[in-house]
Amino acid sequence: MRTKLAVILAGAGLLAVVAPAWAHHAFAAEFDSTKPVKLRGKVTKVELINPHSWIHMDVVGADGKVTNWMVEGGSPNALIRRGFTKDALPVGTEIIADGYQAKDGSPRANGRDITFPDGRKIFVGGSNPDEQPNYQGK
Numbered sequence: 001m002r003t004k005l006a007v008i009l010a011g012a013g014l015l016a017v018v019a020p021a022w023a024h025h026a027f028a029a030e031f032d033s034t035k036p037v038k039l040r041g042k043v044t045k046v047e048l049i050n051p052h053s054w055i056h057m058d059v060v061g062a063d064g065k066v067t068n069w070m071v072e073g074g075s076p077n078a079l080i081r082r083g084f085t086k087d088a089l090p091v092g093t094e095i096i097a098d099g100y101q102a103k104d105g106s107p108r109a110n111g112r113d114i115t116f117p118d119g120r121k122i123f124v125g126g127s128n129p130d131e132q133p134n135y136q137g138k
Contacts (some may be wrong), residue, residue, distance in 0.1 A: 027100075031110040035101040039069055039109065043093045046086050048076035053124070055089065055111065057097065071097045071111040073124035084114075084122050093117065099125060 027033070041059035053073040058066050073079055089095070094117055099109035112125040 027110060030102060030108075031100045032103050033100055037097075037099055037101050037109050039071070039097045039099075041069065041094065041097075043089055043091055043095060044068060045091065046089050048079065048086050051075055053079055055095075055097065055114070055124070057095065059107075067107050069097075069107040069109060071099060071109050071114075071124075073111045079124060082122055082124075084124060089114070089116075 039057065039059050041057040043055060043057050045056040047054040053076055055071040055073060057069050057071065059069050060066050096115040097109065097111055098113045099111040102108040110125055113121050114124050115121050
C-alpha cells in the first residue's frame, strides 16, 4: 500500500513540475491565431536569449500614442541559422513585424516575419513559415 501511494505521489509531483513547461511552449496558451498583427515601428532593443528571442519596438498608434511592443521570435540558434544576428537589426531601424497578438491584449506578439527597410524578409517565429496570416481586411 505504501509503495502504491509513493508511486502516485511521485507521478503527481512529476506532472506538477512538467505541466508549466508544456503550457509555456504552447502557442495557443499565449497567442491568438485569429488576431494577426502587422506592426510598423523602430527597434528599441533586441534580446537573443534562450528559450525565445525578443525584438522590442516602438509603434505609433492611430491616436499618435507610442507603444513599446515585444515581439517573440524563435530561439537564438534558429535565428542565427536563418541569417539573423543581433547586429543585423540595430536600435533605431524601422521594421515591419508580422505576427499574432497576445491573448491578454498586452502589446506582445508572436513574431512570424520581419521585413527590413530594404525589403528583405526573414522568418523569425515559431509559427508555421508556410502559413500566411489572415488579416481579415486589415
